[in-house]
Structures are given as C-alpha cells and as structure tokens.
Amino acid sequence: MLEAFKAIKEKHLEAKRIVEEATAQAEKLMNEAEKKALSVYEEAYKKTLSQAKQKATDLKIKATKEAEIELAKFLSNAEDQAKGVEAKAKKNFKKAVDSILNMILQ
Amino acid sequence: MESTRVITEMILEEAKKSAEGILQEAEKSAEDLLKKQKQRGAQKANEAAKILLKKAESEAELNKLNSVANSKIKTKWVVLSKKETWIDNVLKEAKNKLKIMTTTKEYLPILQKLITEAGVILGGKDLEVLLNPQDSALALKLDSIAKKITEKTGFETKLKLSKEKLEVIGGAVVRTANRKVIMDNTFKDIIRRREKELRSEIAKILF
Numbered sequence: 001m002l003e004a005f006k007a008i009k010e011k012h013l014e015a016k017r018i019v020e021e022a023t024a025q026a027e028k029l030m031n032e033a034e035k036k037a038l039s040v041y042e043e044a045y046k047k048t049l050s051q052a053k054q055k056a057t058d059l060k061i062k063a064t065k066e067a068e069i070e071l072a073k074f075l076s077n078a079e080d081q082a083k084g085v086e087a088k089a090k091k092n093f094k095k096a097v098d099s100i101l102n103m104i105l106q
Numbered sequence: 107m108e109s110t111r112v113i114t115e116m117i118l119e120e121a122k123k124s125a126e127g128i129l130q131e132a133e134k135s136a137e138d139l140l141k142k143q144k145q146r147g148a149q150k151a152n153e154a155a156k157i158l159l160k161k162a163e164s165e166a167e168l169n170k171l172n173s174v175a176n177s178k179i180k181t182k183w184v185v186l187s188k189k190e191t192w193i194d195n196v197l198k199e200a201k202n203k204l205k206i207m208t209t210t211k212e213y214l215p216i217l218q219k220l221i222t223e224a225g226v227i228l229g230g231k232d233l234e235v236l237l238n239p240q241d242s243a244l245a246l247k248l249d250s251i252a253k254k255i256t257e258k259t260g261f262e263t264k265l266k267l268s269k270e271k272l273e274v275i276g277g278a279v280v281r282t283a284n285r286k287v288i289m290d291n292t293f294k295d296i297i298r299r300r301e302k303e304l305r306s307e308i309a310k311i312l313f
Binding site: 003005006009010011012014015016018019021023025026027029030032033034036037038039040041042043044045046047048051052053054055056057059060061063064066067068071074075077078079081082083085086088089092093095096097099100101103104105 | 109110113114117118121122126128129130132133135136137139140143144145146147148150151152154155158159161162163165166167169172173174177178181182184187188189192195196197199200203205209216219235261268269293296297300303304307308312313
C-alpha cells in the first residue's frame, strides 16, 4: 500500500513538473511574441505606406505622361496650323505688301 | 498493483494533455497577437496612405492642368509667332519697296504731298523742311507747295529747305521756323504712327 502511495506521489510530482515546464514554455512564447509584436507592427506600417507611396508616384508619373501626350497633340496641331498660316501668307504676301504701301502713301 | 499503475498513467496522461493545451493556447495567443499587430500597423498606415494618395491625386491633377494650360499657351505662341514673323516680313518688304520707289519718278509728287500735309498740320507760316541727302537733291517745287499750304491754312506760308539732313529712307520733317513745333512725315514715322493699323490690315489680308 505504501509502495502504491509512493508511486502515485512521484507521478504527481512528475505531472506537476510537466505542467510547469509547459507553462514556462508558454510564457516564453508569449514574451517572444510581445517582443516581436512591435517590429511586426512597424513592418506592416512601412509596407502599407511604401505601397501607397509607390501608388502616389505612379499616379504622378501617369499624369505627367498624359500631359506629355496632350502637349504632343497640341504641338502637332499647332504645327499644322502654322503650316496653314505659312501657305496662306505666301499666297497673299504680295497683296498685303501692295495694300500696306497704299495705306502709307495715301 | 495493477490499479496503481493505471492511476499513475492517468496522472501523467492528464498532465501531458494539460501541458499540450497550455502550449497550444500560448501559440494561438502569440499568433493572434502578431496578427492583430500586423492589422493594426496596416490600418494605421492606411489612414496615412489615404491622405498621401489624396494629396498625390490633387497634385497630379493640378500638375496635369497646369501642363495642359502651358501646352495650349505654347501652341498658340507657335502659331502667333509664325503670324508675327510674316507680318514683319510684309512690313520689311514694304519698306524695301518704299526705298526703291524713292529712286523713281513717282516719288517726287509723293514727297511734295507729304510736305504739304505736314505744313497744313503745322498751320503754315514760316516753315523749314528737313530731308535726307538724296531727297535734298530733288527738284522740289517748294514755292508751289507753300502756295498750296497757304490756300489750305489761310496763312501766308514760306518754305525753306534746312541744311540739317535726315537719315531716313524717305519722307520729310517739317518744323516751324522757331523749331518749337515739328511734324514728322517721314516713311519711318508714318509706319510707326500707324503700325497697329498696318499690322491689323496685313493680318486680315495674309491670314
């Protein structure tokens, strides 16, 4: 009978040690997680913000490219207009000179 | 003896289960904590990101509008500049033709007319006529011109050719004998006075 109690007491102690070890390990896990939490927070913050910054840069680049395309269109249109101006001017040059001379001499 | 073995095994089994439960719960808590922190970080950054993106959108739109407005101005300038060049060319050519004309027979009556007009504007009386060296050598009928001015103004007019010479392509400067009033009727000054009107007329004809 005494042997039985002794054996049960030993196993109780062993069981207590197992639970204590697990508790200690759990505390260690939680401590490590708490330590890691700040860097995880910062990492997530930086990552999201960095993505937003990239998106902002892309937006600006896109707007600049669109403006450049507009400029090219305007310039092409202006060149066409300038060619038209030149053609008309060449055609009416003599008439304009004569008219001006008349105005000056009248 | 058998029952003791069963009891001790049960004790150990129970302890192992408890230990496993404690560890699993700790792992889950740690995992939740990190997950929550990650979410919090992203959420906080999202707030800043929203402001950043809104600002970037406004800036991009504003830059685009500015750029487009500048482009429009630039293109208008290209066309206007081309027009201005042609208007200048016409004026230049007109001046060349005037210069050539001063060497022809047609010029003398024109010069006389310019002197007459200037004399009438000054109101006649004693006047002095200034010309360029080339025109000074022309056979100007100053008496006849003075007569015309007298007729038009009602004042007896005398014209005298000044020794002072002008550096102009043609036309005349007429001034009162006391030099207080001057009428510049040189081609240069006529063009200057009427430049706005001339340029407008050239533009109408050319374009």
